Amino acid sequence: MATTYLSVVHLATAGLNGPLLGSDEEEIVFICLVVVNMQTNQVVTVQDYWVKPRSADINENVLSEQAREEMGLSEELIRTKGNSLEQVLSQVDSFLQKLSTEVEHKPPTGQPTNIVIVTDGQLPLRQCLLPETCSKGINDPPAVFGIFYDLRKEFRKGFPNAPEINSIQDMINYLNLEPEESAGVVQQNATRREAQDMGRILQRLLKEGHKFENPETIHLRLEPGICSKDEEVDSNTVVRARGLPWQSSDQDIARFFRGLNVARGGVALCLSPQGRRNGEALVRFISPEHRDMALKRHKHHIGQRYIEVYKATGEDFIDVAGGSNNEAQNFLSRSGQVIVRMRGLPYDCTAKQVVEFFESGGEDVGSTVLDGDSGVLFVKKHDGRATGDAFVMFATEEEGSKALAKHRDIIGSRYIELFRSTTAEVQQVLNRSMDPRTYETQAPLIPQLPQMPLLPQNMITSGTRKDCIRLRGLPYEAQVEHILEFLGEHAKSIVYQGVHMVYNAQGQPSGEAFIQMDSEQSSFQAAQQRHHRYMVFGKKQRYIEVFQCSGEDMHVVLTGGLALPSTPATPKALLSPGGTLLPHQSYGTYPFGQPPQIIPAVSPLTPRPSPFGYPPIFYWPYPSPPVSPTNYYGAANGSAAAAAAAAAAAAAAVVSAAAGGANNGSGLPGTLVIMRGLPFTASCSDILQFFSGFSELTPDCIQIHRNNDGRPSGEAVVNFPNRAEAERAIAEKNRQNIGTRYIELFMT
Structure with missing residues (x-):
């Protein structure tokens, strides 16, 4: 049906308006509608809608000085007549639907097809109204706001010889329209007055015979698509x-x-x-x-x-x-809406098993893979060997949500991790997996790195069987005996010399341990039953994270992915030599009297150099999930917290490597605290201000990390004079804010 009405939508926020509308993220407080009948060229109605912002319940003053004085908005009307934005949008939609049915003479269904919105430029809808609906969790704004005419662009089409137009007043002046008589308090509202002026401009355009064609559309949802390596992108x-x-x-x-x-x-x-x-x-x-x-x-x-x-x-x-993998291109060309990434698959897993995994549980729980076996894409190395990863396509959001609910369900004896993925991630992962350099042993990035002693190679297990567990969050005083007590009956399944306590380069406990079990089933049961259980140590009570992992995972963490050289040495070990359940062997002894060997601690990431002589920070290459399967927007507080916890649990462990330990500037060893989540603009003075009350800190105690390109990484290391002060800092300052960001603190 042809357009019958043009509806001006003009709005004002509690903060900046005009050319800066929406730039300060302030909430909308007033919306004015002016409806023009295109057939009669008459203004049908003018509707005012006051919006009560969420800040009105917190702040005594809602409006900025500009909104009160220049725009003529009223705090009293906002508080007495204002409704929530969601209610106001529903009222606007209902009004336009009703107006539409009066012309079409049929019940309203969806978008009023004979009414199109007109705005003053792009900002009101694109930069103000729709972003605010997103931040307030209004996932489905009325469809009428998805199509509109930009009055400034239509004016240029109707009057191509007009000079540059930057405001409603410029259009009024060009058309020589006389200002209407203003009477009463209502006309002091500049937004309402401008909306009426827009109605008059529309009437003039219609009078001149201007045709309103090809309205602009707003995409409320990202559509899937494929990008080729050969494609040119502006x-x-x-x-x-x-x-x-x-x-x-x-x-x-x-x-x-x-x-x-x-x-x-x-x-x-x-x-x-x-x-x-x-x-x-x-x-x-x-x-x-x-x-x-x-x-x-x-x-x-x-x-x-x-x-x-x-x-x-x-x-x-x-x-x-961009991608050039034909298999990936064929997979992504399917019309599915959701891609799920699977991690931890058995290497001999088949597409049929994957399809059955998602279909299991019945109609209410199971989900259908798009195109069956063809909707599964396994990630393989360049030589054709499996990596344990796969991508799976689902046709709808509903099917994808049910699929993600199977996160950590089991195929065989392995739990499977599921994450929502993207077309670009499929391309990246496939590109890397097919590159032989991905699996090459990395050469040392710095020729002279501090050396860290580890166990002999025959003490560290390997292989892809997930017959190990990783404990995280242990009290620093915990010994092997305490771990055995914590595991209870599961300790019976630990292999000979199978408990490995991880220490940092200063010889201090890191709070982590690896344990080798006698089977995958034993490690799975231990991880399932002891994860997030409490270990009581004296007056302390700490909950312990327990993860199932493979010997290969353990080997990568403990050796940095490097082969051991044959040079023997005897410095203090990074790793305990392992415990035993046999009575004639005591904990902490090396079998056959062999001393530990030394390997250089090399990370695949470039270590961050220390301008003050403090130890660099290395991120050990322990594989972890890329994301939580939780949808960030629209999540309840509980689920958002769970997503954050899952992401935190997935992060790789941070350990420090140094020769001779940290120094606090006075020549005495100190204790390092890692700060994570810093604003990229944070300086040493900001960090000192954050730790106000710790007078012993100076700028020389702070090392702000930077990426290879020189930009801040969002992390820093602070050297405290002793462990007690570091623990006090974490207790008092962990998750406190710098600006709008909360800062996480960890002790190395």
Whole structure:
């Protein structure tokens, strides 16, 4: 049906308005509708809607000085007549639906097809209204807001010889329209007055015979798409978003940019060298206009986190999202809406087993893989060997949600980890898995690194069978005996010399241990039954994390992925030599009297150099899940907390490596505390301010880490004079804020 009505939608926020509308993320407080009948060229009605922002229940003053004085908005009307944004949008939609039915003479269904919204430029809908619906959890805003005419663009079409137009007043002046008589308090409302002026401009355009054709559309959902390595991407359409929650999906990132049209498959989550998401994403938009609006969302928020948005290049996007693997292209060309990544699969697992895994549990619990066996893509190495990973396609969001609910369910004797994935991640993982260099032993990045003694090679298990468990969060005073007591009856399944306590380079306990069990079933049962149980040590009570892992996982963590040289040495061990359940052997003895051997502690990540002589920080290459299967937006507080906990549990352990230990500047050894989650703009003075009350700290005690490109990584190390002060700092300051970010503190 042809358009019958044009409905002006003009709004004001409690903060900045005009050309800066939406830039400060302030809430909408007033919406005005002016409806023009295109056939009679008459204004049908003017509707006012006051919106009560959430901050009204907290703050005494809602409006900024500009909103009160320049826009003429009223605190009293907001509080007395205002409704929530969700209620107001529903009222607007109901009114337009009713108006539509009066013309169509049929019950309202979906979007009123004969009414199209008109706005003053792009900002009201794209940068203000729709982003606010996202932040307030309004997942399905009325469809009428998905199509609109930009009055400024229509004015240029109708009057091509007009000079540059930057405001409603510029259009009024060009048309020589006389200002209407203003009477009463209502006309002091600048937003209402401008909305009426927009109605008059529409009437003039209609009078001149202007045709309103091809309205703009707003994509409320990211559509899947495939990017080829050979594709050319305009650099003026790409941005880099940094500081994203690790558990956010491509749809979550698209929702952050709601109102702007992201290209099909236009969100590429970046992965670290270990395959984990690193909190960055490249986003490709349909035009430079939308890219420029995206840049204005720099330091806007997802929850409590502010997101940094920068320009990027088309080459950057291709490097992350582009692919040339035919098998991946065929998989991604299917019309599914959800891709799920599986990790921990048995190496001999078949597509049929994967399909049966998701279908098990009946109709209410089971989910159907799109196209059956063809909807499963196994990740293989360049020589054809399995990696234990696979991607699975599902047709709908509902099927995908049911599939993700099987996270940590079992195939055979292995629990399977499930994560929501993206087309770009499929491309990245396949590209890396097919590159032989991915599996090459990494050469030392620095020729002279501090050496760390480990057990002889024959003491460390290997293999892909998950017959080991990893304990995390142990009290620093815990000994092997306490671990055996904690495991209870499961301790009977520990192999000879199978308990390995992990120490840092200073010889201090790290709070972790690896234990070799006699079978996968034993390790699985121990992990299932003892995970998050408490270990009581004196007056302390600590809950312990217990994870099932393979000997290969254990070997990688304990050796850094390097082969042992033959040079013997006798410095203090990083790892306890293992415990035994046999009475004639005591804990902590080396079999056959062999001393430990030394390997260089090399990480696949470049160690961060210390300008003050403090030890660099190494991230051990322990594999961990890239994200939680939890949807970040719209999650309840409990589930969001669970997602954060899952992400934290998945992070690799941090250990310090140094020759001779840390120093607090006075020549005495100190205790290091790691800060994680720092704003990228944080300085030493900000950190000293954060630790106010710890007068012994100086700028020389702080090392802010930087990535290889010189940009801050969001982490720092602070050297405290002793362990007691470090423990006090963690107790008092852990999860306290610097700016809008909470900071996590860990002791090395």
